[in-house]
Amino acid sequence: MASSYDYDDGSLESRYGRPPSAGHGGASMDLSYDPNFVPDSVKTFVVHLYRHIREKNVYEIHQMYEGSFQRLSDRMFRDNPWPSVEAIAPYVDNDHVFCLLYREMWFRHVYARLSPTGRQRVESWDNYCSLFGVVLHGVVNMQLPNQWLWDMVDEFVYQFQSYCQYRAKLKSKTEEELQLLQQYDQAWNVYGVLNYLQALVEKSAITEILEREKEGLEQFTATDGYDYEGGTSNVLKMLGYYSMIGLLRVHCLLGDYHTGLKCLAPIDISQQGVYNVVIGSQISTIYHYGFANLMLRRYAEAIREFNKILLYILKFKQYHQKSPQYDQILKKNEQMYALLAICLSLCPQINLVEENVNSQLRDKYNEKMTKMLRYDDEAYAVYDELFTYACPKFITPSAPVLEEPLTNYNQDAYRLQLKLFLYEVKQQQLLSGVRSFLKLYSTISIGKLAAYMEVDEPTLRTILMTYKHKMHAVDSDGNIIPNADLDFYISEDIVHVVESKPIKRYSDYFLRQVLKFEEMISELDRIKLD
């Protein structure tokens, strides 16, 4: 860690003066609250955390980060921010890097429990710039827990998203806030955000590390990214790794699904990987991966991955009950069931869904899924509702136009994505109808099927071709990948139906047994530890 406390460019609080403007969540602030008062428990906390970081005691750092910080926040800082960084700095040798880390947590706490002011948002951006700057250009020799490093990237992207939403609500802004937007127009700029994430990926050489690992020349996954023996820092490497997931998310927020998936490509999500270690990272990865595939019409792929993660959450969520991320886990869980319901309504590959996941899905969405198959106005309303509930918080990245009349544009990006999604649904509106007829026949003439569908023959031919087109996606290498379980071909005027026969589901049986064994083994491990 840098030993001198050199905080000239970071000390925004003293430069701008602190008290948050009223009406932005600061109203409830305790009048007797003194941001420079450091209670003993906080003193102990920073002193210990600082020492553990210096001693590279990852286990203790993790305990304090996940445990003590939350407990102290619950007990003492429900309605107020933690003590200012200036106030705690003397207890940690004014250490520059520690102060950056402390402020990162300080802002995260403000975002999570209070409501950040415009100024705090800008200050937090500055703090991330300084922090990532040190990691990218300085010499950092810390070992930090993966959980913390993941949270940094995750929070960085979250605050960017939050700023874009905040900035786009122009109508309710005060004069002072508008001025701030103008003055700090580079804060949370989309290029800046992408550049930091990209720089972390590149500087960490994480893609090369993953490549070399495939050839057996490097260990990364086996050690969860830590360096237990060499003692070199895991910070840049892991920030680079998690930045790939951060980039996927940012690109999804922008509606650029293709680029998003490309950013994630170095991580092979079909394998166990470091992204599995922290549940938040695993869920964020699969949620955005699945969503991007859904928007790219690769339904079967989305279904497969949603199924896997939902099964995982179903089995293991009980172990995360005490985690500060538990609410977030449950929320993403619900959202992914909604996305799974959408995927299965467009592409009824129910055989890809494990039975426990399926029964959860039926409990939650059976009625809605029946409606979605109908393709009337009510069906669209359900698609609309589920998409709106489960989609990422899309953003418009361009800076606001600060000219009268001021308008809110925070919904624009979401409305566009929704509209295009519903457009896709509309193009597929006749497919479930034709599918249900095809299921009843092994061969049927075009004329007869057209009569059932109440359309003329040329129209029926277009519907059948649409089915084929929509049920085949093109993957990133240009290969055609089939999505349908029910297939057919036409020879002249006769439709021949081929349904893949239900296969005895040994896989489910084995999977269940494997999971049971895994549970037993982890149970045994725990006993040994105690």
Place this chain on the structure above:
Amino acid sequence: MGREQQQVSYTVEQLVSVNPYNPDILTDLENYVNEQFEPGRMSIPIVVQILIKALMAMPASDFSLCLFLIPEQVQMEEQFKTLIVLSHYLETARFGQFWDEAAKSRSILEVVPGFEQAIQAYAIHVLSLTYQKVPRPVLAEAINIEGLSLDKFMEHHVANSGWILEKSHGRSQLIVLPRNEFNHPELKKHTAEGVPFEHKK
């Protein structure tokens, strides 16, 4: 931004690899990418060209990928509306309507050479997914070629793409399209097993 534009002639690959998110290279990139982050800078004719090329890339979903990135108020432009309608016809395999509409918009589409051929290739792709034997009028409508030109077109594909022409029983001519796993689903490899053990990418 607002800096003086330099006369540089890097390739897009170079530009992007040096600094993928630098707004200062936007002018250089303008011919290649859509300026998704700054709708004010979006050049309509260039985006139109990109969208036409995206239509030509079907069955890949480039066109909808582009629409996800173009702000809604920009999509309201007349030329974009036309292209969106054209894409809708292609997505729903209504080739007859597509060619009618395309004929009306020739001036927009002519900008990009090879447009017709690209759409014909897409139509043939969809037909090959669907048909083992396709009646001649269905093919004619899909690729918008008739009579002698169609005979020639088919001859070419008989020689080069494995098409076979067949007389049907007193009715229209039939074209036997090459076998593939989509029009012969029984050729499909057995990957249908539910929850996968191995996950092919």
